[in-house]
Structure formats: C-alpha cells, structure tokens
Amino acid sequence: MVEKACKKCKRITTKRKCPTCGNQELSMHWVGVVIIIDPDKSEIAKEMNIEVPGRYALKVR
Numbered sequence: 001m002v003e004k005a006c007k008k009c010k011r012i013t014t015k016r017k018c019p020t021c022g023n024q025e026l027s028m029h030w031v032g033v034v035i036i037i038d039p040d041k042s043e044i045a046k047e048m049n050i051e052v053p054g055r056y057a058l059k060v061r
C-alpha cells in the first residue's frame with residue numbers, strides 16, 4: 001500500500017484522508033519519518049505543532 005502524507009499536518013497514512021485532521025489533500029511526495037509517541041514530552045512534536053501521536057513526514061511537497 002502506498003503511504004501518503006497529509007499536506008496540512010504531515011501525518012503519514014495509507015487511508016484516503018488524514019486520520020489526524022481529516023484533510024483529504026494527501027501527497028505522495030514526502031521525505032523523512034518522525035515517530036511521535038508522546039507529543040507532550042517531545043520537543044520535535046512541539047516544533048512541528050503535533051498534538052496526536054503517530055508517524056509524520058519531515059517534508060511534504
């Protein structure tokens with residue numbers, strides 16, 4: 001299955017829409033993977049404004 005990244009919040013998903021924000025604009029062109037387990041304790045999550053645990057792309061085109 002093809003993994004796509006949400007253009008809005010960068011969540012990586014195989015679904016047709018983003019499970020985090022519900023956005024349907026998903027991109028196949030993304031690089032890098034960040035896994036957020038505990039957004040409250042993660043500096044990266046704060047920097048990327050991530051509030052929901054999951055896998056996120058570093059860059060989405």
Ligand SMILES: [Zn+2]
Pocket residue numbers: 006007008009010011018019020021022023
């Ligand atoms: Zn999203």
